[in-house]
Amino acid sequence: MKSIKHDKSTKVPILDVPILDVFDKIIVYIYRKDIPLTEIEDAKAIIDAADKYGVDSIKCAAEMYYVNNFHITTENVADLLYYADAKNCLKLKEAAMKYLTLHTDEVVASDAFSSLCDSKHIMKEIVLSMST
Incomplete structure (x- = not known):
């Protein structure tokens, strides 16, 4: 060789x-x-x-x-979720999901939420995280 x-x-x-x-x-x-x-x-x-x-x-x-x-906000939580999902960053995703759970009403009322609705995969994860 x-x-x-x-x-x-x-x-x-x-x-x-x-x-x-x-x-x-x-x-x-x-x-x-x-x-x-x-x-x-x-x-x-x-x-x-x-x-x-x-x-x-x-x-x-x-x-x-x-x-x-x-600093996670209502305006950037959707972008953070998409980024964390794309890069497989579980801790980032967990932090974003926690924020979303604690500020559900504000996030749902925001423009950011409509972009989250475009992803069935992420919406499924949101629903599952809120049900536990």
Whole structure:
């Protein structure tokens, strides 16, 4: 069996991560298990990149930062549910569902609710979460 030689000087471009700083934070986390987050936007960008590249541990860490620092409102709860569902972020989804349960009347009366009604999948999850 032949061994494959790799040229360590070859650069691999990563074009689909919009912020080089995000990729740097992923690398730091891989080696130090520390995620230096200070902004919600950074957490979301890290969730996106970690989801794409399958780095679940940093995705979970960024998700927890997001859950602990994102202010959920009637206007943004629908977007948060769609995002959490798309990225399979269970803690984000749980936080959004909790908000929805505690503020049902306001959410149902909002424009955000009509967009939630477009997704049978998410509406089913909402109904099931409210029935338990």
